[in-house]
Amino acid sequence: MNMSSLQFYNSLTREKEVFTSIIPGKVGMYVCGPTVSGESHLGHARPFITFDIVFRYLKHLGYQVRYVRNITDAGHFEEEGRESEDKISKKAVLEKMEPMELVQKYTNLFHWAMRAFNNLEPSIEPTATGHIVEQIVMIEKIIQDGYAYVVNGSVYFDVDKYHNHFGKNGMPYGILSGRVLDEQLETTRELESQDEKRNKTDFALWKNAAPEHIMRWQSPWGIGFPGWHIECSAMSTKYLGEEFDIHGGGMDLQFPHHECEIAQSAVCNHKIPARYWLHNNMITINGKKMGKSYNNVIKLSELFSGTHEILTQGFSPMTVRFFILQTHYRSTLDFSNEALQAAEKGLKRIWEAYTYLRKVTVDIEVKSAGDDELDKKVNTILHALQADMNEDLNTAKVLAGLFELVPVINSIKDGNIKKVALSATTFQFLKDQFKLYLEDIFGLTDENKQDTDKLSAVLQLIGEIRKDARSRKDFATSDKIRNQLLSAGIQLKDEKDGNMSWELL
Numbered sequence: 001m002n003m004s005s006l007q008f009y010n011s012l013t014r015e016k017e018v019f020t021s022i023i024p025g026k027v028g029m030y031v032c033g034p035t036v037s038g039e040s041h042l043g044h045a046r047p048f049i050t051f052d053i054v055f056r057y058l059k060h061l062g063y064q065v066r067y068v069r070n071i072t073d074a075g076h077f078e079e080e081g082r083e084s085e086d087k088i089s090k091k092a093v094l095e096k097m098e099p100m101e102l103v104q105k106y107t108n109l110f111h112w113a114m115r116a117f118n119n120l121e122p123s124i125e126p127t128a129t130g131h132i133v134e135q136i137v138m139i140e141k142i143i144q145d146g147y148a149y150v151v152n153g154s155v156y157f158d159v160d161k162y163h164n165h166f167g168k169n170g171m172p173y174g175i176l177s178g179r180v181l182d183e184q185l186e187t188t189r190e191l192e193s194q195d196e197k198r199n200k201t202d203f204a205l206w207k208n209a210a211p212e213h214i215m216r217w218q219s220p221w222g223i224g225f226p227g228w229h230i231e232c233s234a235m236s237t238k239y240l241g242e243e244f245d246i247h248g249g250g251m252d253l254q255f256p257h258h259e260c261e262i263a264q265s266a267v268c269n270h271k272i273p274a275r276y277w278l279h280n281n282m283i284t285i286n287g288k289k290m291g292k293s294y295n296n297v298i299k300l301s302e303l304f305s306g307t308h309e310i311l312t313q314g315f316s317p318m319t320v321r322f323f324i325l326q327t328h329y330r331s332t333l334d335f336s337n338e339a340l341q342a343a344e345k346g347l348k349r350i351w352e353a354y355t356y357l358r359k360v361t362v363d364i365e366v367k368s369a370g371d372d373e374l375d376k377k378v379n380t381i382l383h384a385l386q387a388d389m390n391e392d393l394n395t396a397k398v399l400a401g402l403f404e405l406v407p408v409i410n411s412i413k414d415g416n417i418k419k420v421a422l423s424a425t426t427f428q429f430l431k432d433q434f435k436l437y438l439e440d441i442f443g444l445t446d447e448n449k450q451d452t453d454k455l456s457a458v459l460q461l462i463g464e465i466r467k468d469a470r471s472r473k474d475f476a477t478s479d480k481i482r483n484q485l486l487s488a489g490i491q492l493k494d495e496k497d498g499n500m501s502w503e504l505l
Contacts, residue, residue, distance in 0.1 A: 006061065006390045008246075009330060011254060011277040012176055016392055019276065021245050027058050027065045028244035030236040030274065032253055033125070035072040036106040040113045042298045042335060043283060043290055047250045049321055049443075050280040050329045052119040054248065056441050057389060068239045069122040070232060071110075073103040074129045074215050074225055099215050100129075113300045116317040118443045126235045128226065132217050134234040135226045138268055139205045147267045151196040153208030153222035159201040162263050171266045173201075176277060177255035203260055205230050229260035236273055237265065247274035251281050280329045286310070286336050298335075315340045318447050322347040325395040325442055350402060351446065352503075353409040354438055357431045359501070360412075360419070371421035374408070378426055381405055382433045389441070398437055405430065456502075459490070463500040466492075 006019045021027050031051045034044055048069075055067050114121075128135075139155055142148040148157050163173040163181050173181055181201065204227040209216040216223045236244065242265070249258065258277065265273040282289070285296045298308045306314030315323075323343035327333045381401050388397040409430075411417040419427065438444050462481060469477040482492045485502075493501045 005387075007392055008276050008278055009392050010275075011279050012272070012274075014178075017276070019245075021063065022243065022275065025062070025064060027063045027246065028240035029055065029058075029065060029067050029246040029248065030232070030240055030244060031067070031069045031122075031247075032232060032249040032257065033070045033072065034110050036103050036110060038106060039299045039301065040106075040110045041290075041300060042285070042303060043250075044110070044113070045117065045300065045303075045320055046283055046324055046329075046333065047248070047280050048114060048119055049117055049324050051248045051278075052117070052443060053325070053329075053393060053395060053441065054246070054278065055120055055122075056443060057393065060436070060441055066124065066240065067120075067122040068124045068126065068236065070235050071103075071107055071125060071127045072228070072231065073100075073107070073127050074132075074231075103129075109301075113317075116300075116304065117321050118317070118445050120443070124239050126239065128231040128235075129215075131231065131235050131238070132226065134238055135230045136206075136219050138230060138234045138237070138264065140220065141268050142205065142264065145267055148205055149198065150221050153224060154196060154204060155206040155221055156197055156202040157205055157260070157263065158198060159203070159263070160199045162267065166263070166266055171262065171272060173259065173263055175259075175272075176262055177259050179255060179259070203227065203229065203256065205264075229257055230264060232257070233261050233264040233268070233273070236261075237269065242269035242273070243271050244274055246276045246278060248278045248280075251279040254279055281332050284332060284334045287334060310337075312337045313341075315344065316447055318444055319344045319347055321442075322444060326399055328392075328394055328396050330392070346403075347444070350399075350406055350438070351444075353406045353413075354434045355446070356409060356413045357434055371417075374417070375422050375426050378405060378408060378422060378430060382429055385433060385437060395442065398442075402434065402437060405434075459485075459492075459500075459502050463492070463502075467500070 007016045008019050009015070010017045029051070031047070034040060051067075051069075055065055058065050139148065142157065143150070143155065146158075147162050148155050159173050159181070166172065206219060206221060206226055207224050208222055209224045213225070215225050217225060236247070247258065247261075254277075262272055265271070284290070285294075285298065288294050288296060290296055290298075296310055298311070302308040302311070303320065304314055304317060306312070319340060320343075323335075323340055324333065326343060326346070381404055385398050385401050388394045388401065391397075408417065412419050412421070422430070462485070466478050466481045469475075469481070485492055489504060491503050493503075495501055
């Protein structure tokens with residue numbers, strides 16, 4: 001497998017780069033996981049499906065991948081909002097639950113959604129509460145080196161001092177997001193605890209906990225809880241080292257979260273933590289940003305069941321996954337009933353073609369009546385698929401290529417094109433590539449497989465009864481079985497070899 005031709009768009013350098021791992025054949029990848037203060041929503045679907053594809057494709061190329069995706073189950077107070085408000089503590093009070101009980105509830109729901117999407121489990125899934133010690137050690141190092149200060153039991157990162165020193169070494173604050181520090185000073189809003197900070201842009205590494213605060217830990221600076229950004233720096237360093245290959249997440253995390261991670265890690269380890277920074281673009285719903293003010297925050301359970309008021313029906317996890325893959329991960333993606341319905345039809349069409357490929361056998365013998373032009377066309381399309389994936393994971397282009405082959409498959413299925421028009425090698429290649437991309441890399445599954453298997457067993461029995469009737473020249477019974485199944489939406493076909501095939505209409 002050729003690993004050297006894979007390219008990623010690196011948000012850090014703002015250009016496509018050929019991917020080269022630090023250790024040949026091995027990849028370390030860190031992806032920011034969910035804050036489990038509530039049920040997973042549509043905004044969680046895109047990043048975790050996107051980086052599941054990255055994980056799957058790297059493994060397909062032959063890399064040994066350590067995929068670390070964290071769970072934020074403590075802190076995560078807003079840097080641009082009510083700064084000292086802990087999301088999990090607040091939600092625990094509202095739901096009258098112990099914080100870790102609430103965390104477990106929503107972690108379970110998150111895992112349920114990831115399984116529904118057929119996402120592979122990460123190699124390691126560390127939690128913020130499980131790494132308080134590592135976060136404290138990192139904060140102590142930042143204080144020791146003079147880039148953080150303590151005020152009233154809280155610890156703040158000195159952005160201005162960091163920028164002035166590390167900027168000279170090629171790691172200014174804003175290197176990832178492109179934001180200029182002076183402009184940030186002019187636009188930063190007045191927030192709670194601003195009077196504790198030396199500069200408006202400074203961010204909290206540790207917050208002093210008020211007596212009524214539920215989640216709290218002992219630290220050298222008093223009882224408190226960690227900031228949002230420090231957990232990812234601490235956990236990525238612990239499990240992937242001071243420098244690793246890929247850091248991923250949604251574009252909304254580029255600033256301030258990932259920018260702050262770089263600053264923290266640069267102070268502690270004197271280097272930018274990841275070599276390649278990958279960010280998926282945002283989603284909109286009917287052209288609007290998803291938000292509570294628009295009443296369009298769709299929980300994944302609502303999406304699957306269709307119970308949200310802006311949905312006209314429920315959409316299966318595979319339909320949603322397929323819909324996401326139809327757009328390049330760095331492009332904006334707009335969800336709507338119409339777009340999801342179109343994706344539902346598209347998935348059905350391509351999966352029916354793939355189902356036929358899985359069932360049909362390859363003719364081994366060489367036929368002189370082959371269609372060389374068609375054979376060449378099919379091969380050309382199939383060979384282009386890996387080049388499209390290597391071009392910054394262009395799943396949309398790969399799906400377009402597969403769809404270009406669906407009419408060929410359907411024509412073979414319907415007998416309009418003879419199967420032997422393709423060489424045995426090409427036909428097997430066609431089968432293999434459809435399986436590789438649809439199942440192995442894109443992670444799509446046959447959601448109706450269990451029901452289909454049961455139906456297939458029943459129809460096999462019916463087929464034997466019908467075959468027996470035909471052998472006795474009881475054509476009335478044979479036709480009755482076929483016609484009644486047809487009225488129920490099941491079409492039987494008598495094959496030349498005497499066997500019977502069927503398809504749902």
